[in-house]
Amino acid sequence: MACSSYGGVQDVPGSYGLPIIGAIADRYDYFVKKGVEPFFRKRMEKYKSTVFRVNMPPGPPISRDPRVIILLDAKSFPILFDTSKVDKKNVFTGVYTPSTKFTGGYRVLSYLDPSEENHSKLKNFCLHVLKANATKWLPEFERATGDLWAKLDQQFAKSGEAEFNRENLQMCFNFLCRSVLGRDPADPGHASLGTEGPSYVLKWIGLQLAPIVSTGVLPKLLEEITIHALPLPFLLVRGDYKKVYDFFWTYGKQALDSAEQQFGLKRDEACHNLVFNICFNAFGGMLIFFPALIQRIAAAGRQLHADLAEEIRGSIKENRGLNMRALEGMALLRSTVYEVLRIEPPVPFQYGHAKEDLVVESHDGKYAVKKGEMLGGYQPFATRDPKVFHYPDDFLPRRFMGEEGEKLLKYVLWSNGPETEQTTVHNKQCAGKHFVVMISRLLVAHLFVHYDSFEINPSTTTKVVFTSLHKATS
Incomplete structure (x- = not known):
């Protein structure tokens, strides 16, 4: 996904790749090639952001939709607790x-x-x-x-x-x-x-x-x-x-x-x-x-x-x-x-669907999230x-x-x-x-x-x- 900015609000960096293939590739990285923390850290370094798009396991055919906007810092993560904003x-x-x-x-x-x-x-x-x-x-x-x-x-x-x-x-x-x-x-x-x-x-x-x-x-x-x-x-x-x-x-x-x-x-x-x-x-x-x-x-x-x-x-x-x-x-x-x-x-992950169009703010940027998109966070990073x-x-x-x-x-x-x-x-x-x-x-x-x-x-x-x-x- 191309990254653009309007009024200080940016598109969320990252890509989900090709349907099915991208999700399977991410799952392979997550479980086999890298492991959980290196999986997130490498992408955080790649996109120079603690907020980015990624497919989360298990992917097809089990997942409803593996596409997630992941949140990895103490400023963005708490939106996952705000039930007025996430379902x-x-x-x-x-x-x-x-x-x-x-x-x-x-x-x-x-x-x-x-x-x-x-x-x-x-x-x-x-x-x-x-x-x-x-x-x-x-x-x-x-x-x-x-x-x-x-x-x-x-x-x-x-x-x-x-x-x-x-x-x-x-x-x-x-x-x-x-x-x-x-x-x-x-x-x-x-x-x-x-x-x-x-x-x-x-x-x-x-x-x-x-x-x-x-x-x-x-x-x-x-x-x-x-x-x-x-x-x-x-x-x-x-x-x-x-x-x-x-x-x-x-x-x-x-x-x-x-x-x-x-x-x-x-x-x-x-x-x-x-x-x-x-x-x-x-x-x-x-x-x-x-x-x-x-x-x-x-x-x-x-x-x-x-x-x-x-x-x-x-x-x-x-x-x-x-x-x-x-x-x-x-x-x-x-x-x-x-x-x-x-x-x-003991529970490292949190998730929620955006109830409306949102702006998620990290330490380093503001990112536009569309209604219905899945947000997720890996808590040990936050x-x-x-x-x-x-x-x-x-x-x-x-x-x-x-x-x-x-x-x-x-x-x-x-x-x-x-x-x-x-x-x-x-x-x-x-x-x-x-x-x-x-x-x-x-x-x-x-x-x-x-x-x-x-x-x-x-x-x-x-x-x-x-x-x-x-x-x-x-």
């Missing part, structure tokens, strides 16, 4: 939407625009579930992480290593089920999941996301001609999903009663949304973010470990336990969690914007401490909105925004109650393997 209908997974067969035939909350009638009902239901179980979060998380540390200690005693990711799977799933449903998934009963719940959920999530992610298991070229070229059918996980759904249907009575009586929702629709919110959003997010959190803290070294341990244990002692007052007294811990959310947001953050690619645990640090929180965007704004039924900001920050802080707090310091194997980037665990001495 968020069916853009949760970008230019491709999984079949509603994965969610009982319903479009669940994540795929709804706030203008749709059901959005308010479902988001209020989600907020209600979080609030109704608020008294369970801290004790159930302590119980679940207690099991986690015991298993890691056993592994380490046997082999001198302990894998966090595998034990984290069951810990997160147990915690969420016990807190929301009041039921351990392994308890005996006709709907019991045993210890298979996490594997059922991972397969269900994996099939939905397969066309737009790399498995890390199959050779890249094989992925291209299989899971990136055709949507995988729900039939492959229908039995597994039914087991999870039946568990939620059987033991989620209190939540489902409120969905019908307070929010006017159909019971089965509410149950499919409850499964999605807990298993896809909460559980899936924890599986991505918790290992990233551990990796960053491990790499920072023993001085940070000592400082966190001192702060955490001091606040617990002062407040007579690990309660919300104690947690609020841990400024370094809070800043550390926000810094990891900045660098490695939250590592060098024009906002000093040393943007460095992990600086104290970045958000103090008055100046607080001012930077508006550029932390992990929750589908600035950290300084609140989630409402009128926006798409994560209903569990405060919950996620809280349990992330709790994880690190419990970690340093149990250990003074730890090290991990730096060569295993896809999982966290502890190579040293130093038990707490004070």
